Amino acid sequence: MELNVTLILIAITVVVSWAAWQKPELLHNWIFQPYAVQRDNSWYRFLTSGFLHADFSHLFFNMFTLYFFGSNVEYTLVGVFGTIAGELVYLLVYLGGIIMSDLPTFFKHRNDPAYRALGASGGVASVLFASILFYPTNSVCLFVALCVPGFIFGVLYMMYSYFSGKRMGDNINHDAHFYGALFGIVVALAAVPQAGPYFIEQISNWRLF
Numbered sequence: 001m002e003l004n005v006t007l008i009l010i011a012i013t014v015v016v017s018w019a020a021w022q023k024p025e026l027l028h029n030w031i032f033q034p035y036a037v038q039r040d041n042s043w044y045r046f047l048t049s050g051f052l053h054a055d056f057s058h059l060f061f062n063m064f065t066l067y068f069f070g071s072n073v074e075y076t077l078v079g080v081f082g083t084i085a086g087e088l089v090y091l092l093v094y095l096g097g098i099i100m101s102d103l104p105t106f107f108k109h110r111n112d113p114a115y116r117a118l119g120a121s122g123g124v125a126s127v128l129f130a131s132i133l134f135y136p137t138n139s140v141c142l143f144v145a146l147c148v149p150g151f152i153f154g155v156l157y158m159m160y161s162y163f164s165g166k167r168m169g170d171n172i173n174h175d176a177h178f179y180g181a182l183f184g185i186v187v188a189l190a191a192v193p194q195a196g197p198y199f200i201e202q203i204s205n206w207r208l209f
Helices: 005-022 026-031 033-040 045-051 056-081 083-101 103-109 121-134 150-166 173-189 196-207
Strands: 141-142 146-149
Touching: 005 026, 005 045, 005 056, 005 083, 026 045, 026 146, 033 045, 033 103, 033 173, 045 083, 056 083, 056 173, 083 103, 083 121, 083 150, 083 173, 083 196, 103 173, 121 150, 121 173, 141 150, 150 173, 173 196
Parallel strands: none
Antiparallel strands: 141 146
């Protein structure tokens, strides 16, 4: 298996998450806590929290998704820009997605000492939606058996994340999913403008049967 940035990011995330499970102090210092960010100027939490996960299933789901869709995005960007520039743009999509997806959460919860969040979901959503922009008719599978074209999944995902974020009825940071996905689309489109017309062409030619 060829080593690439996606695999390196997965390896780092697994190691950091495992270390935080063993050392609660690390988890406490790196988790995204808007109140602490504002109080202590610990802005690094915007990034470090993206390498932490609550448990194995949380970690597995995010890294599984990153592996399949991140490789496509990385390959595409390297093909457009070359190895070094392509990998840097890819890192911008992923790491930028982690950071930018938490900005709305910061402003919403900066005066709430009890609020905490962790996970790579913002970055993973950013990469996932960059992949959907590049390959809109490729299938995205839910629960292995239920597969839909990426552009249809994207619309449903954005609607679900937006309205769930407004409702705030569970412990999932849906805002991070929504804004991470939006960030991925914007950056991918800015980096590869021709992806926009290609996206429209692909979905206009798509047929259910």
